[in-house]
Amino acid sequence: xxxxxxxxxxxxxxxxxxxxxxxxYVSLADIAERENLSMKYLESIISMLNKxxxxxxxxxxxxxxxxxxxPSEYTINEILLLTEGTLAPVNCIMQEGVxxxxxxxxxxxPLWAGLDGVIENYLSGIxxxxxxxxxxxxxxxxYCQKCDS
Amino acid sequence: xxxxxxxxxxxxxxxxxxxxxxxxYVSLADIAERENLSMKYLESIISMLNKxxxxxxxxxxxxxxxxxxxPSEYTINEILLLTEGTLAPVNCIMQEGVxxxxxxxxxxxPLWAGLDGVIENYLSGIxxxxxxxxxxxxxxxxYCQKCDS
DNA sequence: ATTTAATCCTACCTAAGTGGTAGGATTTAC
DNA sequence: GTAAATCCTACCACTTAGGTAGGATTAAAT
Numbered sequence: 494x495x496x497x498x499x500x501x502x503x504x505x506x507x508x509x510x511x512x513x514x515x516x517x518y519v520s521l522a523d524i525a526e527r528e529n530l531s532m533k534y535l536e537s538i539i540s541m542l543n544k545x546x547x548x549x550x551x552x553x554x555x556x557x558x559x560x561x562x563x564p565s566e567y568t569i570n571e572i573l574l575l576t577e578g579t580l581a582p583v584n585c586i587m588q589e590g591v592x593x594x595x596x597x598x599x600x601x602x603p604l605w606a607g608l609d610g611v612i613e614n615y616l617s618g619i620x621x622x623x624x625x626x627x628x629x630x631x632x633x634x635x636y637c638q639k640c641d642s
Numbered sequence: 643x644x645x646x647x648x649x650x651x652x653x654x655x656x657x658x659x660x661x662x663x664x665x666x667y668v669s670l671a672d673i674a675e676r677e678n679l680s681m682k683y684l685e686s687i688i689s690m691l692n693k694x695x696x697x698x699x700x701x702x703x704x705x706x707x708x709x710x711x712x713p714s715e716y717t718i719n720e721i722l723l724l725t726e727g728t729l730a731p732v733n734c735i736m737q738e739g740v741x742x743x744x745x746x747x748x749x750x751x752p753l754w755a756g757l758d759g760v761i762e763n764y765l766s767g768i769x770x771x772x773x774x775x776x777x778x779x780x781x782x783x784x785y786c787q788k789c790d791s
Numbered sequence: 792a793t794t795t796a797a798t799c800c801t802a803c804c805t806a807a808g809t810g811g812t813a814g815g816a817t818t819t820a821c
Numbered sequence: 822g823t824a825a826a827t828c829c830t831a832c833c834a835c836t837t838a839g840g841t842a843g844g845a846t847t848a849a850a851t
Contacts, residue, residue, distance in 0.1 A: 495644035495731040498810065501750065508749050520826065534811055540828075552827045553819025569753065582644040582761075600657050601650065604718065604773055607781040608764055612731075615760045624753050632756040646838060669797065683840050689799075702848025703796045 495582060495612075496573060502530060502538050503576040504569065504624070507547070511564040511625040518550075518557030538576060545575040564625050570616035580616065582608050644731060644761075645722060651679060651687050652725040653718065653773070656696070660713040660774040667699075667706030687725060694724040713774055719765035729765065731757050 509524050521539060525532035539558060542548050547567070548558045560567075573580055583605045585593045596602055623631050630640045658673050670688060674681035688707060691697050696716070697707045709716075722729055732754045734742045745751055772780050779789045 496754075497808085501732055501734065501754075504750050504753075518826095522826080531811070533813080536828085537811090543827095550827065551819080552817075554823095554825045555820055556818080556826045558827090583650055585650065600773055600776060601653050603776070603778050603781040604653075604768065605645075605650075607768075607783060608761070610782070611760055611764045612757070615757055619753065619756075624749055627749060627752070629752050632752040633759070634756060647840090648838085667797095671797080680840070682842080685799085686840090692798095699798065700848085701798045701846075703794095704849055705797045705847080707798090 495580060496577060499538055499541075499576045500573045502528075502535060503542055504572055505530070506535065506539055506542065507560070507567065507572055507621055508625050510548070510558060510560050511621055514557070514559040518555070518559050520557040523557070541576050542572075547572065547575065564622040565620050567621040568617050569619045569621070569624065570613060572621070573616065580609075580612060582612060644729065645726060648687055648690075648725045649722045651677075651684060652691055653721055654679070655684065655688055655691065656709070656716065656721055656770055657774050659697070659707060659709050660770055663706070663708040667704070667708050669706040672706070690725050691721075696721065696724065713771040714769050716770040717766050718768045718770070718773065719762060721770070722765065729758075729761060731761060 505528055506524055509528055510519060513519050513523070513527070521532055521535055524530075524539075525535050539548070543550050543558065547561055549561050550556070550558050570580070579588060581588065585602070586605050586609055593599065593602070619628075619631060622628075633640060654677055655673055658677055659668060662668050662672070662676070670681055670684055673679075674684050688697070692699050692707065696710055698710050699705070699707050719729070728737060730737060734748075735751070735754050735758055742748065742751070768777075768780060771777075782789060
């Protein structure tokens with residue numbers, strides 16, 4: 494599994510905020526209840542989003558979180574990267590300038606690089622707005638049966 | 643990480659066999675030495691490939707393995723599926739007919755389904771022959787700088 | 792027939808990552 | 822000052838990853 498619950502829940506939280514924090518802040522307790530997820534676990538996840546500059550937060554009573562930008566200005570790629578660290582499908586492709594020692598002669602490396610590119614390309618092309626508004630055509634593309642009807 | 647060493651080594655073994663087992667069988671010891679991988683570990687991996695019908699094996703002295711078909715008749719998708727079990731990027735998408743209970747109302751599901759489709763589409767479009775022969779254009783596609791020159 | 796070299800099979804093990812839980816400190820609105 | 826919220830630091834059970842170990846079985850060569 495490439496994307497763990499951390500990344501999945503992070504996206505769920507972002508979508509929830511996009512839908513529900515239109516004016517003012519929304520508390521984590523509200524999100525957890527709406528999405529039926531553990532509030533304590535979400536706490537650690539939303540903390541990453543907050544520190545990564547994705548959110549604005551307000552402490553104290555009536556506090557909570559809201560998006561720092563417009564939903565159309567977040568790519569899914571950057572949201573997932575923040576919580577997952579990397580989205581590379583294998584750990585042998587270059588990360589932070591460090592490449593595998595066998596890279597020069599490895600027959601399989603171009604495959605993994607290509608796969609990585611395809612994934613990044615897909616996730617960078619979809620915004621939080623697309624997910625929030627249910628843009629099936631963009632998300633499912635040619636695989637979508639309902640998109641024609 | 644979506645693809646573990648199991649899948650990566652499985653592909654490495656397949657490529658090695660495609661290159662070296664052109665006539666007759668090749669022993670696991672030879673493969674392990676050539677690829678600089680633990681023979682004992684490879685043993686468990688090649689066993690999956692063998693049971694999955696990807697290989698033909700011969701026991702006893704001068705035995706070993708060879709491909710069951712022509713390299714052009716294996717997709718990377720089926721090789722990886724055999725060792726990894728699944729290539730789904732998240733565990734909330736439908737597997738073996740079992741779908742998430744929240745599927746009907748989940749905003750993020752189409753995204754994961756789309757991502758899954760993109761991955762499967764890519765890996766199904768590339769054959770063992772492509773990897774073996776270093777078909778960079780097919781593997782790297784638009785991301786390949788060297789492909790033009 | 793015996794040796795040798797190979798696959799096959801079962802069990803085990805350590806380290807890291809996943810998916811949380813627990814408890815309290817701090818901040819701010821009312 | 823109190824209630825309700827974020828923030829922060831530990832901890833923990835379980836699963837998976839990435840192997841290792843040892844022997845049983847098979848088949849070719851001598």
